[in-house]
Amino acid sequence: MWLYKKIKYVGKQFGRYTIEKPIGEGKYGLCFLAKSDLGQMVAIKKFKRSLFKKNSEKNAYEAIILSQLKDKRIPEFLGVINEKGFYGFVLEFKNGSTVEDILFKYKHKFNRKEFFNIGIKLIRIIMYLHENGVVHRDIRIPNVLVDNGEVYLIDFGLARWVDNNQYPYNLDFSYLGDFLLYLLYSSFEIKGKHKKMPWYEELLLTFEQKVFLKKLLGIKLMYEDIHDIEVDFIRVFKNYNCFLKS
The missing domain is CATH 1.10.510.10 (Transferase(Phosphotransferase) domain 1)
Structure with missing residues (x-):
């Protein structure tokens, strides 16, 4: 079931981004590699809906803090996706x-x-x-x-x-x-x-x-x-x- 949840998003578009493949998972949900309509590769951190609602204030720290940090050694915060039951943060993709x-x-x-x-x-x-x-x-x-x-x-x-x-x-x-x-x-x-x-x-x-x-x-x-x-x-x-x- 969890594998299906990861695969079902591949190829789908959310906002300006098309999901390419899953690249990680954790307690919060899933992380995907995605491509913008301009060809930029990004990481999208999708939250489990129930977990995000329960911890919405805590989750906001990540977006606020990353928005105020500017350094090539940490991912840049690029925005939020909230549509079609899909809620996630868009982050700069780091190779490695x-x-x-x-x-x-x-x-x-x-x-x-x-x-x-x-x-x-x-x-x-x-x-x-x-x-x-x-x-x-x-x-x-x-x-x-x-x-x-x-x-x-x-x-x-x-x-x-x-x-x-x-x-x-x-x-x-x-x-x-x-x-x-x-x-x-x-x-x-x-x-x-x-x-x-x-x-x-x-x-x-x-x-x-x-x-x-x-x-x-x-x-x-x-x-x-x-x-x-x-x-x-x-x-x-x-x-x-x-x-x-x-």
């Missing part, structure tokens, strides 16, 4: 593969150079958001795209304006820590019998690298500012010699 697909579909092992390049670029995207008063709250491997060395952050459905009581900046830091661990573990190889250990025992990292990651994850006193994270990330990982126990 999600880090989730790169890891689990394509079985890629990130080397040290890739780890640093993706990490520093993602940190600087977060820095841009925080400097504009936005906390993303969902920096996970399905929401980070990589394309020929470029890094993009997508899915602002949980993004909010910063509020130090409810939505502080550091909500993004533990997500960033988890994300970096996924990259590090992509090169982890098990040989023979393996006893599972905490990451800080399993990954052969320097003391300073462990402290950095623990501060991101809140295991030690958590970072308070993304600029400090950028400085420390460069300091401990720029020329790091990281090997993994197996």
Whole structure:
């Protein structure tokens, strides 16, 4: 039934856009690749009608926040479709593969150079958001795209304006820590019998690298500012010699 729901929209036109194919799905609904009447490729995020009605105020945050952000590393908000029982946001389409697909579909092992390049670029995207008063709250491997060395952050459905009581900046830091661990573990190889250990025992990292990651994850006193994270990330990982126990 869910597959039918995805396929039934292919080839149909809504407003200026014709649906080409489904490219993702989540709790909110479906995401489609579509083409405008001028040939522009866009992403359309279609909401489940019942879910949108229930959370209409929360869903509006994504449109409002993206409308006020202008950066090539995040999708531009292009408009709303509301017709024929179809309600969705039209977003700039970003080429690339999600880090989730790169890891689990394509079985890629990130080397040290890739780890640093993706990490520093993602940190600087977060820095841009925080400097504009936005906390993303969902920096996970399905929401980070990589394309020929470029890094993009997508899915602002949980993004909010910063509020130090409810939505502080550091909500993004533990997500960033988890994300970096996924990259590090992509090169982890098990040989023979393996006893599972905490990451800080399993990954052969320097003391300073462990402290950095623990501060991101809140295991030690958590970072308070993304600029400090950028400085420390460069300091401990720029020329790091990281090997993994197996």
